[in-house]
Amino acid sequence: MNNPPVDESLDPADWEALRRLAHQAIDDGFDYLQGVRDRPVWQPVPEAIVQRLRQPAPRLPQGAESAYGEFKELVMPYAMGNTHPRFWSWFMGNGTPFAAVGDFLAAVLNPNMGGGNHMPNHVEAQVVDWCKEIVGFPAESSGLLVSGGSMANFVGLAVARNSRAGVDVRAEGVAAIPRTLITYASVEVHSCVQKAIESLGLGARSLRKVPVDAGFEIDVDALERMIVEDRAAGRQPFCVIGNAATINTGATDDLDALATLCDREHLWFHVDGAIGALLALAPGHRHLVRGMERADSVTLDLHKWLHVPFEAACVLVRDRKAHREAFALTPEYLERTERGLASGALWFSEYGLQLSRGFRALKVWLSIKEHGLDRFGRLIDRNIAQARELAALVQAEPDLELLVPVATNIVCFRYNPGGLSDEQLNALNEELLIRLHESGIAAPSYTTLHGRYCLRAAIVNYRTTSADLPVLVSAVREIGASLPRP
Amino acid sequence: MNNPPVDESLDPADWEALRRLAHQAIDDGFDYLQGVRDRPVWQPVPEAIVQRLRQPAPRLPQGAESAYGEFKELVMPYAMGNTHPRFWSWFMGNGTPFAAVGDFLAAVLNPNMGGGNHMPNHVEAQVVDWCKEIVGFPAESSGLLVSGGSMANFVGLAVARNSRAGVDVRAEGVAAIPRTLITYASVEVHSCVQKAIESLGLGARSLRKVPVDAGFEIDVDALERMIVEDRAAGRQPFCVIGNAATINTGATDDLDALATLCDREHLWFHVDGAIGALLALAPGHRHLVRGMERADSVTLDLHKWLHVPFEAACVLVRDRKAHREAFALTPEYLERTERGLASGALWFSEYGLQLSRGFRALKVWLSIKEHGLDRFGRLIDRNIAQARELAALVQAEPDLELLVPVATNIVCFRYNPGGLSDEQLNALNEELLIRLHESGIAAPSYTTLHGRYCLRAAIVNYRTTSADLPVLVSAVREIGASLPRP
Numbered sequence: 001m002n003n004p005p006v007d008e009s010l011d012p013a014d015w016e017a018l019r020r021l022a023h024q025a026i027d028d029g030f031d032y033l034q035g036v037r038d039r040p041v042w043q044p045v046p047e048a049i050v051q052r053l054r055q056p057a058p059r060l061p062q063g064a065e066s067a068y069g070e071f072k073e074l075v076m077p078y079a080m081g082n083t084h085p086r087f088w089s090w091f092m093g094n095g096t097p098f099a100a101v102g103d104f105l106a107a108v109l110n111p112n113m114g115g116g117n118h119m120p121n122h123v124e125a126q127v128v129d130w131c132k133e134i135v136g137f138p139a140e141s142s143g144l145l146v147s148g149g150s151m152a153n154f155v156g157l158a159v160a161r162n163s164r165a166g167v168d169v170r171a172e173g174v175a176a177i178p179r180t181l182i183t184y185a186s187v188e189v190h191s192c193v194q195k196a197i198e199s200l201g202l203g204a205r206s207l208r209k210v211p212v213d214a215g216f217e218i219d220v221d222a223l224e225r226m227i228v229e230d231r232a233a234g235r236q237p238f239c240v241i242g243n244a245a246t247i248n249t250g251a252t253d254d255l256d257a258l259a260t261l262c263d264r265e266h267l268w269f270h271v272d273g274a275i276g277a278l279l280a281l282a283p284g285h286r287h288l289v290r291g292m293e294r295a296d297s298v299t300l301d302l303h304k305w306l307h308v309p310f311e312a313a314c315v316l317v318r319d320r321k322a323h324r325e326a327f328a329l330t331p332e333y334l335e336r337t338e339r340g341l342a343s344g345a346l347w348f349s350e351y352g353l354q355l356s357r358g359f360r361a362l363k364v365w366l367s368i369k370e371h372g373l374d375r376f377g378r379l380i381d382r383n384i385a386q387a388r389e390l391a392a393l394v395q396a397e398p399d400l401e402l403l404v405p406v407a408t409n410i411v412c413f414r415y416n417p418g419g420l421s422d423e424q425l426n427a428l429n430e431e432l433l434i435r436l437h438e439s440g441i442a443a444p445s446y447t448t449l450h451g452r453y454c455l456r457a458a459i460v461n462y463r464t465t466s467a468d469l470p471v472l473v474s475a476v477r478e479i480g481a482s483l484p485r486p
Numbered sequence: 487m488n489n490p491p492v493d494e495s496l497d498p499a500d501w502e503a504l505r506r507l508a509h510q511a512i513d514d515g516f517d518y519l520q521g522v523r524d525r526p527v528w529q530p531v532p533e534a535i536v537q538r539l540r541q542p543a544p545r546l547p548q549g550a551e552s553a554y555g556e557f558k559e560l561v562m563p564y565a566m567g568n569t570h571p572r573f574w575s576w577f578m579g580n581g582t583p584f585a586a587v588g589d590f591l592a593a594v595l596n597p598n599m600g601g602g603n604h605m606p607n608h609v610e611a612q613v614v615d616w617c618k619e620i621v622g623f624p625a626e627s628s629g630l631l632v633s634g635g636s637m638a639n640f641v642g643l644a645v646a647r648n649s650r651a652g653v654d655v656r657a658e659g660v661a662a663i664p665r666t667l668i669t670y671a672s673v674e675v676h677s678c679v680q681k682a683i684e685s686l687g688l689g690a691r692s693l694r695k696v697p698v699d700a701g702f703e704i705d706v707d708a709l710e711r712m713i714v715e716d717r718a719a720g721r722q723p724f725c726v727i728g729n730a731a732t733i734n735t736g737a738t739d740d741l742d743a744l745a746t747l748c749d750r751e752h753l754w755f756h757v758d759g760a761i762g763a764l765l766a767l768a769p770g771h772r773h774l775v776r777g778m779e780r781a782d783s784v785t786l787d788l789h790k791w792l793h794v795p796f797e798a799a800c801v802l803v804r805d806r807k808a809h810r811e812a813f814a815l816t817p818e819y820l821e822r823t824e825r826g827l828a829s830g831a832l833w834f835s836e837y838g839l840q841l842s843r844g845f846r847a848l849k850v851w852l853s854i855k856e857h858g859l860d861r862f863g864r865l866i867d868r869n870i871a872q873a874r875e876l877a878a879l880v881q882a883e884p885d886l887e888l889l890v891p892v893a894t895n896i897v898c899f900r901y902n903p904g905g906l907s908d909e910q911l912n913a914l915n916e917e918l919l920i921r922l923h924e925s926g927i928a929a930p931s932y933t934t935l936h937g938r939y940c941l942r943a944a945i946v947n948y949r950t951t952s953a954d955l956p957v958l959v960s961a962v963r964e965i966g967a968s969l970p971r972p
Contacts, residue, residue: 008864010582010793010857010948015520022512022587029594030505033497042827045605053608057616060858064584067855071591071848078605080597081827089827092842095596096496098550101508104590105557107795107849108515110581111566119531119564122539130543147633148842158685173689174660191815192841199644199839201687203659303842307496309593310844329677340923341528341567341575342931353685355678356578356634356789358796362557363593369553371496372546378494437826445828462496 012064021064028072033083033097036463040440042081049074081443085463086471089445091247091275093307093460098370100309102363113145113357117344124361125346130368131300131314134280135273136293142320144351145312145360149274149301150192152315155327155352156297157183157196157239160268163322164238170326174201182230184208185241186218188248190272193241215407216251218243220261227265239268244289245276248447250387250410250458252276256291263294271295274313276408278305281377285384285408304460305380308363315352324350383409383459390457390469399477403454412447412454415480424486426453435479442472498550507550514558519569519583522949526926528567535560567929571949572957575931577733577761579793579946584856586795588849599631599843603830610847611832616854617786617800620766621759622779628806630837631798631846635760635787636678638801641813641838642783643669643682643725646754649808650724656812660687668716670694671727672704674734676758679727701893702737704729706747713751725754730775731762734933736873736896736944738762742777755780760787760799762894767791767863771870771894790946791866794849801838810836869895869945876943876955885963889940898933898940901966910972912939921965928958 012018052074082092111120128143137143146152162169165177181202185193187209197207208230210223227237242258245251255271262269271277271292277300279289292298296319302312317323328350349355387409394400394413401416414429426448433446433455444457455476498504538560568578597606614629623629632638648655651663667688671679673695683693694716696709713723728744731737741757748755757763757778763786765775778784782805788798803809814836835841873895880886880899887902900915912934919932919941930943941962 008861008868010580010853010861010865011519012583015516018583019512019516022516022583023509025587025591026505026508026512029591030501030508032594034501042604044825045603045608049605050608053612055612057619057854058858059860061861062855062858064852064856067584067852068587070855071852075605075609075848076591076595079595080602080604080606082598083594083596090598092598093596094496095593097498097504097508097594098553100590100593100596101511101554103593104586105511105515105562107581107586107589108518108569108583109562109565110569110579110586110795112568112576112578112796116566117531118528118566119535119561120566122531122536123561126539126541133543147840147844150839150841154839161687169687169689170684171690173666173692174687175663175666176689177661180659180661192839195813195815195839198656200685201647201655201660203655203662204657206659301842309596310598310842311840327681329681338920339530340920341929342923343920353636353640353678353681354633354797355636356787356796358633362561366550366553366557367496368543369548369556370550372544372548374545375494375496375547379496382494434824434826434829437828443827 018064021068025068029100030097032076036083037085041084041086041443042437043078043440044438045078049078085461085465086442086468087461088457088459089443091304091458091460093304094463095309096307096367099363099367102366103309106359106362109359111359113359113361114349114355115347116341120359120361121344121346121348123365124348127361127364128314132316134373135277135298135300135316136280137298137316137318140320141316141318142323142351143314143316144348145314146352147311148303148313149190149272149299150195152274152299152313153193153272154196154199155315156270156299156317158200159297159317159323159326160239160270161200161202162326163319164268179234179236180206181238182206182208182235183239183241184210184223184226184237186210186212186243186253188212188216188246188251189241189243190247190274193272216246216249216404218253220254220257224261237265237267239270242269242271244271244273244279244292245408247275248449249404249412250408252288252407255289259291259294269295271298274299274301275304278376278380281373282380283377284381302364306364306367306376307462308367312360312364327351379462383461386459386464386466386469387411389466393469393473397473397477399480400473403449403452409459411457412449414452414454415476417480420486422452427486428483429453429455431483432476432479436475439475439479441475444472504550507554511554515586516583518562522569523571525570527570527572527929528923529564529926530924531564535564571947571951572928572954573947574943574945575929577790577944577946579790580949581795582793582853585849585853588852589795592845592848595845597845599845599847600835600841601833602827606845606847607830607832607834609851610834613847613850614800618802620859621763621784621786621802622766623784623802623804626806627802627804628809628837629800629802630834631800632838633797634789634799635676635758635785636681638760638785638799639679639758640682640685641801642756642785642803644686645783645803645809645812646725646756647686647688648812649805650754665720665722666692667724668692668694668721669725669727670696670709670712670723672696672698672729672739674698674702674732674737675727675729676733676760679758702732702735702890704739706740706743710747723751723753725756728755728757730757730759730765730778731894733761734935735890735898736894738774738893741775745777745780754782757781757784760785761790764791764862764866767859768866769863770867788850792850792853792862793948794853798846798850813837865948869947869950872945872950872952872955873897875952879955879959883959883963885966886959889935889938895945897943898935900938900940901962903966906972908938913972914969915939915941917969918962918965922961925961925965927961930958
């Protein structure tokens with residue numbers, strides 16, 4: 001039989017050797033981050049490298065040094081690229097060097113943040129309190145750190161569903177709700193909201209997509225009419241979702257108007273601020289999210305404009321009791337003691353889906369202390385200013401076309417040399433973007449607005465400087481000019 | 487106005503200073519782990535320390551050195567304690583030093599694992615393939631790394647719900663399902679399953695709790711009778727959950743019998759192997775999970791017996807198409823290109839709730855390479871052997887009482903000096919456990935079996951040696967003898 005040596009362990013046989021390797025990892029990691037500007041934003045993964053990973057699980061130890069060597073050779077050169085100053089795809093933060101050290105420290109302590117009486121839980125409580133400050137929520141509201149905006153929206157909508165259904169949804173299920181619960185959000189709402197509605201059993205058809213105006217903001221009058229129609233048809237309007245910056249264009253709904261409407265109509269008001277809630281930190285743009293502080297629940301992402309590494313987001317719920325009642329179970333093996341390890345009031349597992357939870361709070365706590373909130377706000381303002389600079393550069397070129405005015409930090413544009421149909425321009429720009437990625441020069445992403453494919457630069461990047469913007473413009477024009485006309 | 491200096495950044499002004507701090511963190515972290523045995527398992531957090539965290543968010547930078555100093559002073563000494571050789575509470579792994587370095591490296595690269603063409607996604611794909619190997623699932627099945635067993639069970643049950651309901655649940659909602667979907671699991675099922683059922687809108691009343699036998703394993707005959715009754719009453723049995731090791735006692739249901747039943751009755755078979763799926767690695771105990779490989783979906787936790795730091799678990803689904811169809815949305819801004827950053831087949835966001843996802847795969851990948859799967863299996867066997875040793879020590883003492891035979895690695899016992907009622911013993915043992923925690927000597931948790939409060943040692947700990955077990959026994963007897971009789 002495979003009897004282990006008595007002292008077999010997952011701790012290293014040679015602590016000093018592993019410690020040296022860890023120091024090497026620090027140096028390699030710091031070199032990687034200090035040199036990020038000198039590398040391509042992104043490069044394709046060679047098929048031969050992918051094939052190296054088509055191996056069954058090793059049964060025997062290969063040791064930490066060898067495993068680390070494979071990481072350096074196979075993985076490190078072919079990352080996503082969102083650490084780079086000219087990465088502007090989707091809506092991602094960069095991460096920071098000190099927060100990465102924070103993730104190491106979190107893993108060393110390795111507490112389970114589901115509950116219990118230990119200091120890491122108090123760190124999360126403080127971080128949640130700071131999120132309340134940012135949003136303008138009262139101290140007695142509740143909150144939870146979660147993996148990202150998808151889960152934050154899920155939690156907020158779960159609380160809304162359970163507290164407004166008029167029946168005991170947890171026990172009886174959605175089928176017991178007398179009238180169909182209807183949720184409203186603009187057509188620009190993030191897809192994760194639909195996923196949450198589906199997962200909660202409410203059905204995507206219960207999510208009404210409200211038209212937007214020319215600035216891609218929700219049409220509040222249209223929303224009011226839809227509520228009246230649904231009520232007349234015997235359905236139960238129950239929740240309105242306001243976008244604090246949309247993923248497509250960065251537009252922010254009139255949150256104050258939505259809050260007033262929800263007050264009057266007795267609807268749950270949820271703000272999806274995954275992108276834009278942190279605008280509250282930005283002196284030049286905090287007016288955009290006025291009204292957010294009146295919501296019943298708010299989502300904010302911390303791995304976007306707070307730039308902590310993935311994953312970190314927060315959901316806030318005004319009504320702490322409703323929040324806990326949506327998720328707490330407290331089975332016997334989780335019952336509280338008065339003192340000891342299992343005591344304390346901080347049982348975060350009662351406020352969301354997770355029981356075991358990691359110490360994601362630490363990197364947030366360290367980052368906010370390192371930089372102070374004001375710096376994050378200034379950098380948000382700077383990204384927005386950069387988006388306007390980029391838009392001006394686009395508008396100055398005859399063969400580039402800005403497709404929508406810049407609302408915040410997102411620039412949607414296309415290469416348009418003239419004389420081509422929208423369909424031809426779509427094909428041209430699609431190929432252009434791929435070649436731009438392959439060039440390693442810059443990495444915007446793309447979307448489609450009114451049927452027109454566009455390059456989409458979402459500047460969520462503290463490493464971007466104004467000098468990076470003409471680099472993008474030049475590369476797009478050069479690649480565009482080099483492409484065969486469709 | 488607060489115009490930032492042109493070069494303001496979240497990167498350090500002095501890279502070398504921050505690099506030195508990171509090296510200091512490595513040394514402090516390694517010292518912490520090397521010295522873990524010399525510290526108390528757990529110690530209460532002084533109220534004065536908690537008060538230090540009752541501060542509003544800093545607006546101005548305090549710098550990384552100062553933030554790190556606060557972490558060392560306020561947080562590091564007061565962690566949960568699950569790194570310690572005599573921590574046996576709930577069911578938690580220790581974490582490992584090299585995996586903690588892995589979390590640093592993951593945060594340095596900081597890829598978004600929602601999708602896209604980059605090497606970190608291939609690492610996750612390989613880790614998921616390795617999980618299939620462990621469980622015995624076919625290569626063409628699908629899987630996803632998630633935060634923990636709660637989310638893995640949620641995903642598995644969401645796929646079950648959506649693929650077996652007979653209507654388009656995603657569009658129409660649970661209310662459109664013609665007959666109530668009924669899920670079955672033993673009374674020992676983990677509470678997170680109920681939470682998943684509730685969140686999915688099926689209602690906790692649709693979760694039938696099946697009785698267990700004397701060994702706390704599901705009574706399959708009773709289950710069959712319940713299915714017949716539900717069908718006769720017009721309800722729709724649709725899913726059976728088998729426990730691969732329960733949280734209370736470590737018992738494992740007869741998974742082979744459940745698989746056969748589900749085959750015959752056309753029910754979805756989900757195995758909650760958060761605790762026990764990794765028994766498949768243990769030469770002495772893999773027979774316990776025979777039948778798991780026949781499931782439709784399986785949950786396995788990697789932050790338990792694989793000892794990677796929180797959070798890491800995996801859900802596997804036999805039917806890849808059903809898995810994707812339960813979650814994929816593919817809105818326009820996530821559409822695929824053929825080449826470039828947004829290309830590739832690995833869009834993990836289509837298989838779960840999260841869109842943005844962190845690189846949790848890296849620590850798993852590094853750990854499995856470092857140690858090889860066989861070592862983890864041997865250490866699981868060793869923990870189970872240690873549980874039997876502990877049970878024997880308990881049984882050898884006249885004032886200790888073993889409350890249930892040891893199924894795997896969980897020992898449930900109490901101090902029982904004789905002459906006291908169950909009620910009195912409950913109060914006595916509750917106080918005893920708190921004082922044991924406060925002593926810092928050892929940290930079992932507790933549960934209640936047939937109304938009897940017991941100390942519960944779940945040995946999921948590669949640092950535990952046989953010499954640690956009599957330390958617990960002595961401490962329990964000494965504290966027990968010192969307590970005033972109720």
